[in-house]
Amino acid sequence: MILMPPPDQAVLARRAQIVADLRQIVPGDGVIDTEHERRAFECDGLTAYRQLPMVVVLPSTTAQIVGVLRYCTEHNVKVVPRGAGTSLSGGALPLEDGVLLGLGKFKRILEIDTANRCVVVQPGVTNLGITHAVQGLGLYYAPDPSSQIACTIGGNVAENSGGVHCLKYGLTTNNVIGIEMVTMDGEILRLGGKHFDSGGLDLLGVMVGSEGLLGVVTEVTVRVLPTPPGARALMIGFSTVEGSADCVAEIIAAGIIPGGMEIMDRLAVEAAEAFVHAGYPLEAAALLIVELDGVAVEVDHLVALVEEIAQRHGATSCRASQSEAERLLFWAGRKAAFPAVGRLSPDYYCMDGTIPRRRIGYVLARMTQMEQVYGLRVANVFHAGDGNLHPLILYNANIPGELERAEEFGNDILRLCVEVGGVLTGEHGVGIEKRDLMGTMFNETDLGQQQRLKCAFDPASLLNPGKVFPQLCNCAELGRVHVHGGQTRFPELPRF
Amino acid sequence: MPSLTPQNAAEAAEIIAQAAAENQPLEIIAGASKRALGRPVASDDILDISALRGIISYEPAELVLSVHAATPMSEVEAALSEHQQMLAFEPPDWRGLLGGGGEPTLGGVVACNQSGPRRVRAGAARDYFLGFSAINGQGESWKAGGKVVKNVTGYDMSKLQAGAFGTLSVLTEITLKVMPKPQTAATILLPGLAGEVAIALLSQALNTPYEISGVAHLPAAVARRSGVAPVAQGGAVTALRLEGHAPSVAFRVEATEALLGRGERLDAAQSAQFWREVGEVSPLLPGPGRVIWRLCPTPSAAPEVLRGINGAFASAEAYYDWGGGLIWLSLEAEQAGPDAGAAVVRGAMARAGGHATLVAAPAAVRAAVPVFAPLPAPLEALARRVKQSFDPRGILNPGRIQEGH
Numbered sequence: 001m002i003l004m005p006p007p008d009q010a011v012l013a014r015r016a017q018i019v020a021d022l023r024q025i026v027p028g029d030g031v032i033d034t035e036h037e038r039r040a041f042e043c044d045g046l047t048a049y050r051q052l053p054m055v056v057v058l059p060s061t062t063a064q065i066v067g068v069l070r071y072c073t074e075h076n077v078k079v080v081p082r083g084a085g086t087s088l089s090g091g092a093l094p095l096e097d098g099v100l101l102g103l104g105k106f107k108r109i110l111e112i113d114t115a116n117r118c119v120v121v122q123p124g125v126t127n128l129g130i131t132h133a134v135q136g137l138g139l140y141y142a143p144d145p146s147s148q149i150a151c152t153i154g155g156n157v158a159e160n161s162g163g164v165h166c167l168k169y170g171l172t173t174n175n176v177i178g179i180e181m182v183t184m185d186g187e188i189l190r191l192g193g194k195h196f197d198s199g200g201l202d203l204l205g206v207m208v209g210s211e212g213l214l215g216v217v218t219e220v221t222v223r224v225l226p227t228p229p230g231a232r233a234l235m236i237g238f239s240t241v242e243g244s245a246d247c248v249a250e251i252i253a254a255g256i257i258p259g260g261m262e263i264m265d266r267l268a269v270e271a272a273e274a275f276v277h278a279g280y281p282l283e284a285a286a287l288l289i290v291e292l293d294g295v296a297v298e299v300d301h302l303v304a305l306v307e308e309i310a311q312r313h314g315a316t317s318c319r320a321s322q323s324e325a326e327r328l329l330f331w332a333g334r335k336a337a338f339p340a341v342g343r344l345s346p347d348y349y350c351m352d353g354t355i356p357r358r359r360i361g362y363v364l365a366r367m368t369q370m371e372q373v374y375g376l377r378v379a380n381v382f383h384a385g386d387g388n389l390h391p392l393i394l395y396n397a398n399i400p401g402e403l404e405r406a407e408e409f410g411n412d413i414l415r416l417c418v419e420v421g422g423v424l425t426g427e428h429g430v431g432i433e434k435r436d437l438m439g440t441m442f443n444e445t446d447l448g449q450q451q452r453l454k455c456a457f458d459p460a461s462l463l464n465p466g467k468v469f470p471q472l473c474n475c476a477e478l479g480r481v482h483v484h485g486g487q488t489r490f491p492e493l494p495r496f
Numbered sequence: 497m498p499s500l501t502p503q504n505a506a507e508a509a510e511i512i513a514q515a516a517a518e519n520q521p522l523e524i525i526a527g528a529s530k531r532a533l534g535r536p537v538a539s540d541d542i543l544d545i546s547a548l549r550g551i552i553s554y555e556p557a558e559l560v561l562s563v564h565a566a567t568p569m570s571e572v573e574a575a576l577s578e579h580q581q582m583l584a585f586e587p588p589d590w591r592g593l594l595g596g597g598g599e600p601t602l603g604g605v606v607a608c609n610q611s612g613p614r615r616v617r618a619g620a621a622r623d624y625f626l627g628f629s630a631i632n633g634q635g636e637s638w639k640a641g642g643k644v645v646k647n648v649t650g651y652d653m654s655k656l657q658a659g660a661f662g663t664l665s666v667l668t669e670i671t672l673k674v675m676p677k678p679q680t681a682a683t684i685l686l687p688g689l690a691g692e693v694a695i696a697l698l699s700q701a702l703n704t705p706y707e708i709s710g711v712a713h714l715p716a717a718v719a720r721r722s723g724v725a726p727v728a729q730g731g732a733v734t735a736l737r738l739e740g741h742a743p744s745v746a747f748r749v750e751a752t753e754a755l756l757g758r759g760e761r762l763d764a765a766q767s768a769q770f771w772r773e774v775g776e777v778s779p780l781l782p783g784p785g786r787v788i789w790r791l792c793p794t795p796s797a798a799p800e801v802l803r804g805i806n807g808a809f810a811s812a813e814a815y816y817d818w819g820g821g822l823i824w825l826s827l828e829a830e831q832a833g834p835d836a837g838a839a840v841v842r843g844a845m846a847r848a849g850g851h852a853t854l855v856a857a858p859a860a861v862r863a864a865v866p867v868f869a870p871l872p873a874p875l876e877a878l879a880r881r882v883k884q885s886f887d888p889r890g891i892l893n894p895g896r897i898q899e900g901h
Contacts, residue, residue, distance in 0.1 A: 114703060137703075159648065160652065162648075167646075170623065183874075193850065194794040194850075195794050195795075196822065197620055197659070198609075198659060199850075199871075200659075201656060201659065201883075201897070203878065204655075206656045214651075226702075226704055227705065249557035252556075252557050253556055295705065295747055297747040298740065298748075301741055354642070386645045388646045422642070424649045425648050427646065428648070430648075441649060446639050446640060447650075448638075449632060450650055453653075
C-alpha cells in the first residue's frame with residue numbers, strides 16, 4: 001500500500017475557518033464542504049486509492065485561482081489540482097488536509113487561429129472537444145489518449161498524455177505551444193505562445209508532464225494539424241509475439257512511420273473478439289494492427305509495402321481494410337480491449353511501462369513466469385511502435401489480498417521494464433502509483449535534482465505533495481550547497 | 497586562458513566540483529563552434545569536454561541513438577546515413593554565421609536547441625531529446641529521461657536542458673529519437689510574391705494535408721545570393737518542400753501546385769542545397785559590418801514585424817523561414833547603432849508576440865545588449881531560481897543567457 005504524507009493537524013483544526021475564507025474568494029457554489037458532495041472527488045482513475053479532500057474548490061476565473069493559491073500559501077494549506085480525474089496513476093488523489101482545486105469550470109474555447117494552426121483553450125476543455133471545435137476546418141488535435149472523450153487538456157498537460165498516434169505525431173509536449181499558469185504563490189506566468197520555441201529556458205517544456213507539482217495551468221495553446229485525407233489499417237496475425245515485434249522493427253527500418261501500430265496478445269485478442277466480433281484471427285498468438293494515414297497514393301503504397309514485410313516475417317494472416325467501416329472495425333477490438341478484458345475478470349490493473357522493443361520476447365516470457373508466481377493472469381496490449389506496454393493484470397478485489405498481489409505483480413513488471421533498459425511509465429504518469437518505484441530508475445542525486453527544481457517553483461512544497469517523489473521534499477535541506485571536491489576556500493564571501 | 501580537458505565524465509565532474517568549491521566560473525565548450533552564440537561568458541577558465549565523444553549505442557529499429565555529448569555532428573550524421581535515418585529537426589551548421597570555425601557537436605546542437613527548416617513540421621531539437629546524463633553546478637553526476645521513445649517518468653528535464661546553453665548542467669551523454677530519412681524530396685518555387693502574400697500562402701499550404709516540410713520566402717535581393725540557380729534568377733522566391741516516399745511526393749507536389757499555383761521545381765539535390773542555405777543563413781552573409789538577428793514571431797504577424805523594422809533601418813535585409821515563424825534579419829551595424837537595433841527589433845516584436853535573439857554581433861555588443869529577449873520580472877525571477885536549483889554557485893556558463901546568471 002502506498003502511504004500519503006501525514007495530515008497537518010493544525011490545518012485540519014482550522015478547517016471551518018479555511019472553508020469560510022475560501023468562500024470569500026470563490027463565492028456561490030464554488031466551495032464544496034459537505035461530505036456527501038466531496039465524495040465525488042475522492043479518487044481519480046486509480047480507483048483503488050480514495051481519500052476525501054478537506055474541501056473542494058471549483059473556481060471560475062483565473063483571478064479566483066490566484067486568490068486561492070495565495071491564500072493557501074499564506075496559510076500553509078496544500079493544494080491538489082484536478083481536471084476530469086481520469087488519471088490512472090493517482091495524480092489527482094486528494095489529501096485529507098488539502099484543497100482539491102477542480103478546473104472543471106474552465107470550459108471555453110477562447111480562440112481558433114487557423115492562420116497559425118493553433119487553438120487557445122481553457123484547461124477544462126476535453127481533449128476531444130478541441131478536435132470537435134476545429135474538425136470542420138479540416139484540422140484536429142493529434143494526441144489521443146484513450147480517455148479523450150472525458151480527459152481535459154489541463155490534465156493532458158500535467159501528465160504529458162500520449163495515445164496510439166504518438167510515434168508519428170508526438171505526445172502532449174510536442175503539441176502544446178503555450179500556457180498561462182499560476183504559481184503556488186499566486187503569480188500569473190505566460191510560457192510560450194503562438195510562436196516557435198522559447199526565447200530563454202524552456203520552462204514550458206518542463207511544465208508539461210510535471211503532474212500538477214509545479215503550477216496550475218489556466219490556459220493552453222495547442223498546435224492543431226491538418227486531418228490526414230485517409231487512413232487504412234492492416235490486421236496481421238503471428239504465431240509468436242516475437243514475430244510481430246520483428247515485423248514492427250522491419251517496418252520502421254524500412255523507413256515507414258505508421259500513424260498507429262498496436263500489438264495484442266492471445267488473451268487480449270480472445271477477449272476483444274468475444275466482445276466486439278471484429279473478425280480477429282483467434283489462432284494467432286499475437287495480433288498486429290498497423291494504420292497508415294495520409295494521401296491515398298501514399299497510404300496504398302505503404303499498405304503494399306507493409307503487406308510484403310508481414311509476409312516475409314511469417315504472418316499467419318494479413319488483411320488490409322478496404323473501407324472506412326472495415327478500418328474502424330479492425331480498431332474496435334483494440335479500442336475496446338480494456339472493457340473486453342474487464343469481462344474476463346471482476347477487476348483489472350493496467351500497467352504502463354516502456355521497453356526497448358527488441359526485448360519484448362524476453363519480457364513477455366518473464367511475465368508468463370510471474371503469472372505462475374502470483375497466480376494471476378495478464379492480458380497484454382501495447383503501443384508497438386514505441387514499446388509502450390499495457391499489461392492488464394486480472395484480479396478480484398473481493399478476494400482478500402488479491403489487490404495487493406496484483407499491485408506487487410505490477411511492480412515486478414515495472415522493475416523488469418527498467419531492468420531491460422526501459423522506463424516505469426510511458427504515458428500514465430508516476431502519480432502515487434509508481435512513486436515508490438522511482439528509486440529503481442533514478443538514484444538519490446537524480447531525484448534530488450528533480451526536487452530542487454520543484455523548490456524553484458514551489459518552495460513550501462504545497463502543490464500536490466506526496467506524488468511522484470518517494471520522499472517529501474525539504475527545500476531548505478535540498479538547497480544547501482554541497483561541497484564535494486574540496487573545502488570552500490573563502491567561507492566568509494557571500495555566495496551566489 | 498587555461499583550458500581544463502577531462503578525458504571522461506568522472507574527471508569532468510571532479511573539475512566542476514572543485515570549481516564549485518572555489519567559486520570559479522567555467523565556460524563549457526565541446527567543438528567550440530558556437531562560442532560566439534549568446535552573451536560572452538564571464539569566466540577565465542574553459543572546461544573543454546571534447547574528449548567525451550563517440551557513439552554509445554544506436555538502434556535503428558528502435559529509433560534511438562545515444563552518444564557522448566561531444567560527438568561531432570559529422571560522425572552522428574554518417575552513422576545515421578548508413579541506416580537511411582536522420583535527425584528530423586535538421587540542425588543547421590552555423591559556422592559561417594558565427595564565424596568562429598570549430599567542430600559542431602550533438603551536445604552543442606542540443607544545448608542550443610538548434611533546429612533547421614523542417615522544424616516547422618517535425619518539431620525542434622528539444623522534441624527529439626529523450627534523456628541524458630549530466631553534471632550539475634555542484635559537480636554531481638545525474639541523469640533524467642530514458643533511452644526509449646516514450647517516457648513520462650519524472651519531470652521532463654530534457655526540455656529544460658535543451659536551449660539552456662550549458663547554464664544548468666554539463667551534458668555528458670545524450671539520447672535522441674531519430675527518424676527515417678525521406679526517400680526523396682522536391683521543392684516548389686513560386687516567383688515574385690510580396691512578403692505578406694507569401695506568408696498568407698505558406699500558412700494556407702501548412703493547413704493542407706500535403707505534409708509540407710519547408711516553407712520559406714526570400715525577397716529578391718536575398719534570393720539572388722543563393723547558390724541554387726533557379727532560386728537566384730532575379731525575383732523574390734517562395735519555396736515549399738515536400739518529402740517522403742516517391743509516389744507520395746509526386747502526388748503531393750501536383751496537388752500543392754494545383755492549389756497554390758505552378759512554379760519551378762527543384763529536384764532532390766537542388767532542394768537539399770537550397771534548404772541547407774536557408775538553415776545556415778548563408779543568403780544573409782555578405783561580410784563584416786553587419787549584425788544578424790533571429791526573430792520568432794507569431795507567424796502570421798511576421799510581415800508586419802518586418803515592415804516596422806524596414807521602416808526604421810534602410811539597411812535591413814531579411815528572409816522568412818517556418819512560414820513566417822522565423823525571420824532572419826541582417827542590419828548594418830553602424831546604422832543599427834550601439835544597441836544593434838534591439839529597441840526597434842523588440843519594439844516591433846512586442847506587438848507580434850514571440851522573441852528575438854541577437855545571433856551574430858561583436859562580443860562587446862553581445863555583452864552590452866540583451867542577446868535573448870528580456871523576460872517579465874516574475875518569469876525572470878523564476879528563471880533565476882531554476883538556474884540556482886542546478887547551479888547554486890553560478891559557475892556554469894554564467895551570463896550566457898542573462899547577465900548575472
